[in-house]
Amino acid sequence: MSRIKWAFRSMLALVIALTVAVPSSAWAATGNVISIEIAGGSKQKMNVGETKSFQVMAKVEGFDHEQDVTGGVTWSTSNAAVVTMSKGKVKAVAAGEATIVAEVEGVKAQVVIQVQDKIKSIKASPSSYTLVKGNENTLPKVTITRANGKEEDVTSDIVWTVSKDMAVLEGGKIKGVTPGRVLLQGKYGSTTVRVPVAVTDIITKVEVTPSTIQLNLKKSKAIKVIGTYANGKTVNLSKSIVWTSSNPSVASVKNSSVKALTEGKTTLTGTYQNQNLTVEVTVVPKLQKLIMGQKNLTLSPQSTTTIGVMAKYDTGKTTMVTTSAVWSSSKPGVATVTNGKIVAVAKGKTVITAKWDNKKVTIPVTVK
Incomplete structure (x- = not known):
């Protein structure tokens, strides 16, 4: 009876070994499975909708090194409403926690899967960089927003890579090497954030x-x-x-x-x-127009009068600019003007002009 049991176990081990993806790591037909371990640790996180494959390594009698027995594992889940198993792949279907169990020849190992709500968006700050050749900058802060609206800082969990060797990653920083454009990519699980980087000369x-x-x-x-x-x-x-x-x-x-x-x-x-x-x-404010105190004047020879000029702006504001304006008379022989003061000289007609800023205003003057 013991010989039959031994032969059955050996045949089972051989079948499992032949299903392993990498034949060189297959465990032998002889010897018992002592223990198995699921790679990645006893507690792992996934997001709703994410699918993941787990590698299982075994200690087998007669071998100095652990053997990959993933292809021969029987899987089960403690909560199919949270995670499901199909052909060795785990799929996260709802937020919650479930334990998946791997079994080979009656030897078991398990891992707790914490399923979180689906990631709605991922954001890096800053969202872009401009680096001088030879200079470096700290890698971005990254936050995610889940479907339930919750925000999380996942900066420490991001795995960063650069698309070209124009920039390199060193000690948590990105350094410009050669002028050009490169893409800094951060991966959080199956979600990726991309940050454009421009490397410039001095x-x-x-x-x-x-x-x-x-x-x-x-x-x-x-x-x-x-x-x-x-x-x-x-x-x-x-x-x-x-x-x-x-x-x-x-x-x-x-x-x-x-x-x-x-x-x-x-x-x-x-x-x-x-x-x-x-x-x-x-x-x-924008100057709209200049306004004189009167529209026309009639003076007798040798008489004087003073007129004021007001600036009106687009805001409705008004300011007296009489002494700031530039005054002139078209016929100084009829009347002269200085800072708004008009002096009648002789009979006739003239036009007095006041200019200020880019505007001007005139008044006709008659001396009789």
């Missing part, structure tokens, strides 16, 4: 145009930034600069465009490769 000079800006309310103006490399070549950096406004209520800046919001002054600051950039912005 910029020796940065020029900002214009360095001072005057804008009317609600108007916008683009800022142009040109960088120069050591070899003399130039590059447009306008969209690479992140600007900050010292007074964001006066003017905001987005994608290199400044927009005037309220009257006042602000300073825009930015950096590129440790070079500080500034732009001074002044927001002023």
